[in-house]
């Protein structure tokens with residue numbers, strides 16, 4: 001495949017997508033958001049505001065991509081809550097603009113969605129389960145799925161919570177956890193919030209494989225293991241050979257939040273695994289090793 005456009009290239013996942021495409025020798029165009037500057041991993045990143053349809057269309061026509069992996073979003077739950085109009089502008093209207101541009105040029109489109117489209121009452125969600133988001137973020141990401149699913153060359157991949165060291169030069173939660181463990185500073189993690197965590201590395205491989213395929217429609221891509229936030233902390237401490245006693249257990253109810261937090265948004269990835277059996281699907285420790293985190 002030639003000419004993949006990655007939106008959100010300046011983000012945590014975006015940088016891993018660039019690395020994966022580069023590893024495959026696939027020509028690419030990288031778009032960051034309004035905060036993007038310069039380059040990532042030697043690749044020039046152009047700043048394009050998806051909330052601005054004219055700017056998006058001009059840049060799209062200049063790029064003439066063969067496929068788009070749409071990873072850009074207002075992805076901060078707190079910021080979506082405090083500014084729902086901006087979340088709508090980027091996550092919903094920005095996605096609609098991209099779908100329309102892809103439709104006009106018959107370009108393949110893969111939209112990165114989230115496990116947070118579900119309310120977390122049950123867990124083990126399959127593609128047939130109806131979304132019921134609890135947050136502005138989840139609601140706008142779910143609304144962004146609709147035009148992609150209506151487009152005949154579109155695919156929506158709902159990914160689980162992702163983890164891994166940042167390679168885009170910006171701090172992330174995983175890095176903060178590693179630092180807490182290394183500095184022995186206490187960290188509080190939920191024992192009653194479950195996910196199927198997926199490494200950025202595996203997510204990027206999976207998404208590029210979908211972009212290269214002719215698969216259209218919905219797919220769930222979580223990691224192979226369901227675990228609580230606290231369990232993730234314990235596993236990370238073990239992998240790093242650090243003392244896990246700095247990890248404090250909490251329950252969701254102990255920590256007030258402006259929006260309810262879903263309890264169990266673990267994903268059932270069987271459909272993805274059936275269709276993309278050759279794509280790496282590493283367990284926690286293998287995924288850490290693949291991202292350069294030594295296991296003790």
Ligand SMILES: NC(=O)c1ccc[n+]([C@@H]2O[C@H](COP(=O)([O-])OP(=O)(O)OC[C@H]3O[C@@H](n4cnc5c(N)ncnc54)[C@H](OP(=O)(O)O)[C@@H]3O)[C@@H](O)[C@H]2O)c1
Nearest residue numbers: 008010011012013033034035036049050072073114161162
């Ligand atoms: N992280 C997770 O655990 C997780 C889990 C499930 C799904 N997802 C989804 O995965 C995707 C990537 O998430 P991430 O964690 O990599 O998020 P991130 O680090 O916050 O990156 C978001 C990207 O979107 C760009 N962006 C924001 N506003 C934009 C705008 N107005 N126009 C164009 N681009 C804009 C940002 O650009 P600048 O910051 O440079 O402006 C950045 O490149 C998102 O679609 C998210 O919903 C993430």
